[in-house]
Amino acid sequence: MTTIVWFRQDLRLSDHPAFSAALDNAAEHDQCIIPVYILDEGPAQLGEAARWWLHHSLSVLAEDLATRGSRLILRRGNPETEIVAMLQATGATSVYWNRRFDPTGIHQDQVIKTQLKAGGIDAQSFPGNYLHEPWRVLNRKAESFRVFTPYWKALITAGIDVPPLPPLPNALPPVPPSLASTRLEALGLLPEIPWDRAFPEHWKPGEHGARECLAAFLPKIESYAEGRNALDGQGVSRLSPHLRFGEITPRQISAALFARYPHPLEVPGVEHFLRELGWREFGASLLYHDPQSGTEPLNPRFAAFPWRDAPNDLRAWQRGETGIPVVDAAMRALWATGWMHNRARMIVASFLTKNLLIDWRHGAAWFMDTLVDADLASNTAGWQWTAGTGADAAPFFRIFNPILQAEKFDPQGDFIRQWLPELARADTKTLFAPWQASDDALNKAGIRLGDTYPEPIVDLAASRRRALDAFAQIKGGAAYERPQ
Numbered sequence: 371m372t373t374i375v376w377f378r379q380d381l382r383l384s385d386h387p388a389f390s391a392a393l394d395n396a397a398e399h400d401q402c403i404i405p406v407y408i409l410d411e412g413p414a415q416l417g418e419a420a421r422w423w424l425h426h427s428l429s430v431l432a433e434d435l436a437t438r439g440s441r442l443i444l445r446r447g448n449p450e451t452e453i454v455a456m457l458q459a460t461g462a463t464s465v466y467w468n469r470r471f472d473p474t475g476i477h478q479d480q481v482i483k484t485q486l487k488a489g490g491i492d493a494q495s496f497p498g499n500y501l502h503e504p505w506r507v508l509n510r511k512a513e514s515f516r517v518f519t520p521y522w523k524a525l526i527t528a529g530i531d532v533p534p535l536p537p538l539p540n541a542l543p544p545v546p547p548s549l550a551s552t553r554l555e556a557l558g559l560l561p562e563i564p565w566d567r568a569f570p571e572h573w574k575p576g577e578h579g580a581r582e583c584l585a586a587f588l589p590k591i592e593s594y595a596e597g598r599n600a601l602d603g604q605g606v607s608r609l610s611p612h613l614r615f616g617e618i619t620p621r622q623i624s625a626a627l628f629a630r631y632p633h634p635l636e637v638p639g640v641e642h643f644l645r646e647l648g649w650r651e652f653g654a655s656l657l658y659h660d661p662q663s664g665t666e667p668l669n670p671r672f673a674a675f676p677w678r679d680a681p682n683d684l685r686a687w688q689r690g691e692t693g694i695p696v697v698d699a700a701m702r703a704l705w706a707t708g709w710m711h712n713r714a715r716m717i718v719a720s721f722l723t724k725n726l727l728i729d730w731r732h733g734a735a736w737f738m739d740t741l742v743d744a745d746l747a748s749n750t751a752g753w754q755w756t757a758g759t760g761a762d763a764a765p766f767f768r769i770f771n772p773i774l775q776a777e778k779f780d781p782q783g784d785f786i787r788q789w790l791p792e793l794a795r796a797d798t799k800t801l802f803a804p805w806q807a808s809d810d811a812l813n814k815a816g817i818r819l820g821d822t823y824p825e826p827i828v829d830l831a832a833s834r835r836r837a838l839d840a841f842a843q844i845k846g847g848a849a850y851e852r853p854q
C-alpha cells in the first residue's frame with residue numbers, strides 16, 4: 371500500500387493538504403509515501419529565471435525529505451507516462467496532488483485523474499495554494515467577478531481566517547530504494563551561460579527561505595500602505611517567488627498575521643497587504659473563468675488594436691536601453707535579480723504598450739522568461755490591467771509619465787543610480803530626464819548621450835499622443851462581454 375504525492379507548485383512540506391492526506395493514510399494503514407516531482411517539458415514550459423528558482427527549491431525540498439528519512443523522486447518527461455511507470459514499479463494504489471488553475475495544468479490534471487481512476491487508482495486532488503479556490507468566490511448570481519473591489523469584499527465574507535495547521539512529523543516512511551530518480555543536475559534547470567550570477571545574493575529559495583522572508587517583513591508591515599510604492603523595494607515583502615512555487619501558502623501568511631494582530635483587517639498596513647494577496651487570488655480567478663485571457667485581450671475591442679511591429683524598440687526595452695532612466699533601471703534590475711517592484715512593473719508595462727505601442731503579449735512573454743515569480747495568472751492580470759485591455763483595467767488613456775513616476779517613487783534617485791551606474795553622478799533632475807539636461811549638467815555627470823547612455827527611443831509627449839490616436843480608432847468597437 372503506497373501513496374504517490376505529486377509535487378508541482380507546492381514545494382513545501384507544511385500546510386500541504388495532499389501530503390497531509392498521504393500521511394494520514396500512512397499512519398492508518400502503515401503505508402509508504404513516494405514524494406515525486408516531474409519536470410514536464412510540454413507546452414507550458416517554465417521561463418529561464420523560474421527554472422533557476424525551481425532547481426534550488428527542489429534541492430531544499432529533497433534535503434528536507436531526506437532529513438526525515440524520505441527521498442524526493444525526480445523525473446523528467448510526460449507526467450502521465452511517468453506516474454503510470456511509477457505505479458507499475460511500486461504497486462502504489464493512490465496518487466495525491468494539490469490543484470493548480472492554469473488552463474494547461476487543469477486539462478492535464480483532468481486527463482490524468484480520469485485515466486488513473488479508470489485503472490482503479492485512488493487519484494485525489496486537494497486545495498492547496500490559495501485562500502479560496504476560484505469557484506468559491508462568486509457574486510449573488512453565482513457568476514465570477516470581473517472587478518476587484520466586490521471580489522475582495524466577497525473573499526473577506528468567505529473568510530480569510532485559518533484553522534490551526536497540523537504539525538509536520540519528524541520521521542517519514544522510507545521510499546523503496548529500488549525506485550529510480552533522476553539527478554537534480556540532470557534536469558538541466560540551471561543556465562549554461564551564467565547570467566544568474568547575482569541571483570543568490572538576492573534570494574534564498576525553499577520553505578525555510580520563505581519563512582525567513584516573511585519574518586523579515588512582518589516588523590515593517592504596518593507601514594506597508596505608505597512604503598509599498600517606493601521603487602527601492604524596501605517597503606514590500608518580496609514573497610512573490612516563494613508564493614509562486616508554493617514554498618509558503620497564503621493560509622500560512624494569514625495565520626502569521628492573525629497570530630500577531632487580533633483584527634488584521636482593521637490595521638491599515640496589514641489590511642492593505644492582505645488585499646494584495648487578494649489580487650493574487652483575483653488573478654487566479656480571472657484566468658480560471660476566462661482561460662483564453664492568457665493570450666487574448668479580455669476586452670475584445672483590443673483584438674483590432676493597431677499594435678506596432680517594432681523589434682528594435684522591443685529589444686531596447688528588454689535590455690534596458692530605451693534612454694528613459696526609470697524604465698531602463700527597472701529592466702536591468704529584472705535581468706540581474708529576476709524580480710521587479712510592482713510599481714516598476716506598471717511603469718515599464720505602460721511604457722511598452724503605450725509609448726512604444728507594442729502588444730502587451732510581447733512584454734508578458736519577456737516577464738514570463740525573466741521573472742523568478744513568473745506566474746501566468748498574476749502576470750496576465752498585471753499586463754492586461756496596465757495595458758488597459760483587461761476587464762477591470764486602468765483605462766487605456768491613463769498613460770504613466772515615467773519622469774513624474776521617478777520623481778514621486780524614487781525621489782533621491784537611489785534606485786536609478788543603483789542600476790544605471792553610468793548616470794550615478796548626475797543630479798536628480800538630470801537623472802530623471804537626461805535628454806532635457808543642459809550640456810553643462812551632462813558634462814559634470816560624465817554623461818555623453820548616444821554614447822555612454824542612449825538618447826530616448828521615443829519622444830514621451832508625441833508617443834503619448836500617438837497612443838491616444840490609436841485608442842480612438844478602436845473606441846467604438848464592441849465593449850467587454852462575458853465569454854460564454
Ligand SMILES: Cc1cc2nc3c(=O)[nH]c(=O)nc-3n(C[C@H](O)[C@H](O)[C@H](O)COP(=O)(O)OP(=O)(O)OC[C@H]3O[C@@H](n4cnc5c(N)ncnc54)[C@H](O)[C@@H]3O)c2cc1C
Pocket residue numbers: 598606607608609610611613614646647648649650651653710711712713715716719737741743744745746748749750751752753756
Ligand atoms: C505587468 C505586471 C506583471 C506582473 N507579473 C507577476 C507575476 O508574473 N507573478 C507575480 O507573482 N506577480 C506579478 N505581478 C504582481 C506584482 O507586481 C508582484 O506580485 C509583486 O510585485 C511581488 O512583490 P512582493 O512579493 O514584494 O509583493 P507585496 O507587495 O509584498 O505583496 C505580497 C504578495 O501579494 C501578491 N501581490 C501583490 N501585488 C499583486 C498584484 N498586483 N497582482 C497579483 N498579486 C499581487 C504577491 O503574491 C505578493 O508576493 C505583476 C504585476 C504587473 C503590473
